[in-house]
Amino acid sequence: MDAKISTQKSIGTKHSILDKTLEIIRGKWRLHIIYQIGTEVRRYGELRRMIPQVSEKVLIQELKSLMNLGVIEKKIYNEVPPRVEYALTSKGRQVLPILLKLTTVGEVFLK
Amino acid sequence: MDAKISTQKSIGTKHSILDKTLEIIRGKWRLHIIYQIGTEVRRYGELRRMIPQVSEKVLIQELKSLMNLGVIEKKIYNEVPPRVEYALTSKGRQVLPILLKLTTVGEVFLK
DNA sequence: TTTTTTACTAACCTCTTGGTAAGTAAGTCG
DNA sequence: CGACTTACTTACCAAGAGGTTAGTAAAAAA
Numbered sequence: 001m002d003a004k005i006s007t008q009k010s011i012g013t014k015h016s017i018l019d020k021t022l023e024i025i026r027g028k029w030r031l032h033i034i035y036q037i038g039t040e041v042r043r044y045g046e047l048r049r050m051i052p053q054v055s056e057k058v059l060i061q062e063l064k065s066l067m068n069l070g071v072i073e074k075k076i077y078n079e080v081p082p083r084v085e086y087a088l089t090s091k092g093r094q095v096l097p098i099l100l101k102l103t104t105v106g107e108v109f110l111k
Numbered sequence: 112m113d114a115k116i117s118t119q120k121s122i123g124t125k126h127s128i129l130d131k132t133l134e135i136i137r138g139k140w141r142l143h144i145i146y147q148i149g150t151e152v153r154r155y156g157e158l159r160r161m162i163p164q165v166s167e168k169v170l171i172q173e174l175k176s177l178m179n180l181g182v183i184e185k186k187i188y189n190e191v192p193p194r195v196e197y198a199l200t201s202k203g204r205q206v207l208p209i210l211l212k213l214t215t216v217g218e219v220f221l222k
Numbered sequence: 223t224t225t226t227t228t229a230c231t232a233a234c235c236t237c238t239t240g241g242t243a244a245g246t247a248a249g250t251c252g
Numbered sequence: 253c254g255a256c257t258t259a260c261t262t263a264c265c266a267a268g269a270g271g272t273t274a275g276t277a278a279a280a281a282a
Contacts, residue, residue, distance in 0.1 A: 018142055020217035026137055028270075031129060044229055055271055060230065070220060080279045081228040095216045102213075105135060105206045106128035109181060139240070155259055166241055171260065191249040192258040225282075231275080238269075246261075252254095 024069055029054045029062050031099060034088075037072055038096045041087045135180055140165045140173050142210060145199075148183055149207045152198045182206075 025031055032051050036042055042050070048059060063086060066072045071092045077083040088096065136142055143162050147153055153161070159170060174197060177183045182203040188194040199207060 014214070015143075017214050017217035017221060018146070020221050021213050022139070022142065022217075024216060024220060025213075026139075028133070028137075031133065032126075035129070045227090048229095056230080057232090057272085058270055061270090076229095079228095080277085081226090082230080082277090084229065091219050095219050098209075098212050098216060101209050102132050102136075103125070103128050105209060106131035106133075108202050108206050109135060110128060110131050156257095159259095167260080168242085168262090169240055172240090187259095190258095191247085192256090193248085193260080195259065223282100226280085228277100230277095233274090234272085236269105236271080239267085241266080242264085244262085247259095249257090251256080 024066075024071060025099070025102075027062065027065075029058060030066065031102065033059070033062055033066065034071065034092070034096070034099055037086050037088055038092075038100070041085045044084050044086070047086070135177075135182060136210065136213075138173065138176075140169060141177065142213065144170070144173055144177065145182065145203070145207070145210055148197050148199055149203075149211070152196045155195050155197070158197070 029051065032054070033047065036047055036050050044060075044063075047063075048054075048056065051059070054062075063072065063074070067074060070089055072086050073089050075085045075087070077085070140162065143165070144158065147158055147161050155171075155174075158174075159165075159167065162170070165173075174183065174185070178185060181200055183197050184200050186196045186198070188196070
């Protein structure tokens with residue numbers, strides 16, 4: 001029985017993996033943001049225009065969180081007016097296909 | 112340009128599809144619950160024991176929401192003490208593989 | 223000189239989500 | 253009879269998520 005446990009992930013580990021996933025995708029705007037940055041590098045203002053329902057404050061707040069989680073990264077150009085670009089990190093690019101497939105969930109349940 | 116739009120989903124549609132997805136998976140416990148019911152039919156008490164961190168109230172509340180969304184269904188047996196079993200609907204079973212793959216997101220970002 | 227642009231920050235407030243604690247029905251078991 | 257079991261409900265609260273509004277820097281354009 002101990003052998004069985006050692007060959008698979010413990011419940012605790014599975015739990016924390018799921019929680020880490022939720023940390024990333026939970027929240028009203030995270031997936032919207034990731035979807036927009038996923039295809040190509042985006043400036044802050046672009047994102048605002050592409051997801052107009054989100055407030056400025058929350059958009060920046062979520063971009064920060066996604067950066068802290070290592071999903072996206074930002075590049076600041078020393079120009080005036082300022083210019084900032086957001087892109088997926090390599091880890092972000094790694095999980096993008098899975099996240100994109102999530103739309104099929106919505107498709108199934110909208111029918 | 113109109114032709115282009117008619118051959119692909121409009122932004123509005125994509126948006127509502129994503130929102131429907133989020134309606135299902137957002138929330139602290141939804142995925143935990145789906146993961147447990149996914150493999151086999153579960154009684155309420157079983158779920159409580161398998162996800163001990165969730166409170167009774169919230170577990171029932173989330174089960175109800177998932178039922179209203181058409182993800183799970185419940186079967187009540189006329190016994191005393193009562194017996195209730197929860198199972199995925201066919202739509203639920205349809206999207207389970209995608210939802211299970213979400214753990215790889217957590218795996219990538221835990222490293 | 224005033225306005226515009228871009229990417230923010232800060233104060234404040236509301237609404238939603240989730241948690242706690244207690245209670246209920248209706249039989250079985252000791 | 254009283255305790256136990258299961259699947260709930262209800263009332264009340266605390267925390268968190270998200271929204272609104274106003275303000276900032278710094279240069280270029282009108």
